[in-house]
Amino acid sequence: MPVVEATVVVPVPPELAFAVSQTTAPVRYRWDRFISEQHFLDGATHPDKGVRTFTRSRLGASMVSEYVSYQPPSHVGMKMVRGPxxxxxxxxxxxxxxxxxxxxxxxxxxxxxxxxxKFVRPVAEWIGSWLLGREIRRRIAGYALGCTDPVVLAAAGKALRPS
Incomplete structure (x- = not known):
């Protein structure tokens, strides 16, 4: 199974870096230009294991994803439930x-x-690796900018200190 990955060092501690990655609309749209719409499903109001989200890309493709792990501040994982x-x-x-x-x-x-x-998998996955690799690098660059954006940092910081 192909894997694409991008890394970046950001000038905030892990707790805040994690919180930035989990920002939601409209703050998320300040740094994640890939997304045109994203929201929680099934009445959920915040991320957690088992929570589902709907995401639409700027290109129009949509996906329903489910959190399979949620361990602030170290990691988070999601899987597609329904998508392209x-x-x-x-x-x-x-x-x-x-x-x-x-x-x-x-x-x-x-x-x-x-x-x-299956019969197109080798070519499709080669193309997919290239396209998704390019997109993940763009998205993580936007995330790095978000980690320096005062509006994004304020929203993420507030999520760390819920009222």
Whole structure:
């Protein structure tokens, strides 16, 4: 199964880096230009294991995903429940570790996927690796900018200190 991954060091501690990665609309749209719409499903109001989300990309593709792990501040993982016809399997996750420089975090974003139908899988997965690799690098660059955006940081900080 192909895996694409991108990493970046951001100038915030792991707790805040994790919180930025989990921001929701409209704050999420400030740093994640891939998404045109995203919201929780089934009455959920915050991320947690088992919570489902709906996401629509700016290109129009949509996906329903479910959190399969949610362990602040170290990692989060999701899997596709329903999505584009060409994905048989799609999953993604974040991992956060303290960077060498105090107060900084190494953030890693990873996707793994399998395409179908089976007879086109080798070519589809080669193309998918290239496209998703390009997209994940763009998204993590946006995330890094979000980790310096005062509006994003304020919203993420508030999520760390719920009222």
């Amino acid at each position: 016809w060409f994905f048989e399997v799609f999953a993604g996750g974040w991992r956060f570790t303290a960077a060498e420089e105090p107060g900084h975090t190494l953030a890693t974003w990873r996707y793994n996927f399998r395409c179908h139908p």
